[in-house]
Amino acid sequence: FGYRQNIFSPTALPYDDEQEGLKDQITIHFSHVVAENTPKGIAAEKFAQLVEEKSDGRLVVQVYPNSMLYSDDNELKALLDNEVQMIAPTISKMTDMLPNWQVLDLPFLIENNEQLKEVLNSNVSQSLLKELDTVHIKGLTFWSNGFKQIASTTPIVEVGQFEGKKIRMMPSNILRKQFTLLEAEPVATSFGNVYRDLQNHVVDAQENTISNIYSKQFHTMENHITLSNHGILAYAVLMNEQFWNGLDEEYQQIILDSLEEMQDWQFEQAQKFNEQNLQDLQSDPNVIIYELDETNKNQWKEQLQPIYKHYENTINDHYLDDLLDEMN
Numbered sequence: 001f002g003y004r005q006n007i008f009s010p011t012a013l014p015y016d017d018e019q020e021g022l023k024d025q026i027t028i029h030f031s032h033v034v035a036e037n038t039p040k041g042i043a044a045e046k047f048a049q050l051v052e053e054k055s056d057g058r059l060v061v062q063v064y065p066n067s068m069l070y071s072d073d074n075e076l077k078a079l080l081d082n083e084v085q086m087i088a089p090t091i092s093k094m095t096d097m098l099p100n101w102q103v104l105d106l107p108f109l110i111e112n113n114e115q116l117k118e119v120l121n122s123n124v125s126q127s128l129l130k131e132l133d134t135v136h137i138k139g140l141t142f143w144s145n146g147f148k149q150i151a152s153t154t155p156i157v158e159v160g161q162f163e164g165k166k167i168r169m170m171p172s173n174i175l176r177k178q179f180t181l182l183e184a185e186p187v188a189t190s191f192g193n194v195y196r197d198l199q200n201h202v203v204d205a206q207e208n209t210i211s212n213i214y215s216k217q218f219h220t221m222e223n224h225i226t227l228s229n230h231g232i233l234a235y236a237v238l239m240n241e242q243f244w245n246g247l248d249e250e251y252q253q254i255i256l257d258s259l260e261e262m263q264d265w266q267f268e269q270a271q272k273f274n275e276q277n278l279q280d281l282q283s284d285p286n287v288i289i290y291e292l293d294e295t296n297k298n299q300w301k302e303q304l305q306p307i308y309k310h311y312e313n314t315i316n317d318h319y320l321d322d323l324l325d326e327m328n
């Protein structure tokens with residue numbers, strides 16, 4: 001990566017090798033928390049490749065996966081401080097800063113990939129991205145990682161099996177409400193700590209996409225997987241606003257063109273990764289996979305119903321109406 005770690009300060013920022021003839025090269029440091037072989041991991045690399053090609057090497061994106069530079073807990077501050085120039089956090093992690101974004105975490109709202117693609121490319125998503133202006137972040141686009149499933153150390157198929165489960169969640173009020181309604185015990189921890197928390201029995205279940213479960217080997221401990229598709233996992237691709245404003249228009253256009261060019265590809269790759277990783281899990285004799293049948297799904301939905309009234313009473317509900325219109 002052109003990254004030589006300073007042994008005295010492991011978080012020392014990478015610096016750009018001054019290469020002859022490229023001294024006006026601009027480097028975008030892109031930090032994220034998942035493995036390279038995931039929908040977000042390959043999307044970041046694809047973005048880097050397109051930007052470098054379109055700028056003839058004058059604009060370079062250095063990607064730092066696996067929380068190697070910053071974790072969930074500090075990547076947003078690193079972006080705001082221009083320590084890194086890009087991150088792509090799951091939408092749930094932005095809901096403290098932008099409560100209206102909770103609409104995308106409502107359970108069983110988006111039912112399939114067609115609806116998910118429509119929503120992520122809809123006017124509603126554009127309006128949600130625009131809200132980032134109010135917190136001085138440049139919102140570029142949304143990427144997909146498909147649908148969330150349940151992974152657990154014991155079966156969770158009937159809704160009653162959530163009761164008392166210490167379930168890891170991303171820090172989000174609407175997700176806390178979701179798991180409280182399911183009578184689980186939600187535990188908010190960063191993605192980088194989930195494996196350790198499972199080993200130490202701090203948590204014994206989580207919701208996540210198949211690609212996140214498989215790429216971090218969570219299934220070796222949470223070997224009961226319920227294909228619930230109860231929620232989506234999407235990423236907000238963010239850039240430091242001051243860095244964006246400081247770019248020549250030509251470079252801004254290269255960034256927007258690169259993201260536009262890869263948008264459909266990224267959505268398809270997310271679908272492929274989750275399908276492939278599900279096959280990988282299905283071939284693992286230690287993993288038990290449950291489909292959520294209509295009876296159980298209706299029980300989950302019934303128990304979660306109050307979350308919609310909660311949402312409408314506490315958050316800007318025109319987004320919910322707009323999303324429902326978009327999908328119908």
Ligand code: LMR
Binds near residue numbers: 033040089090145
């Ligand atoms: C999680 O925290 O489980 C996910 O948001 C990680 C990711 O970035 O996909």
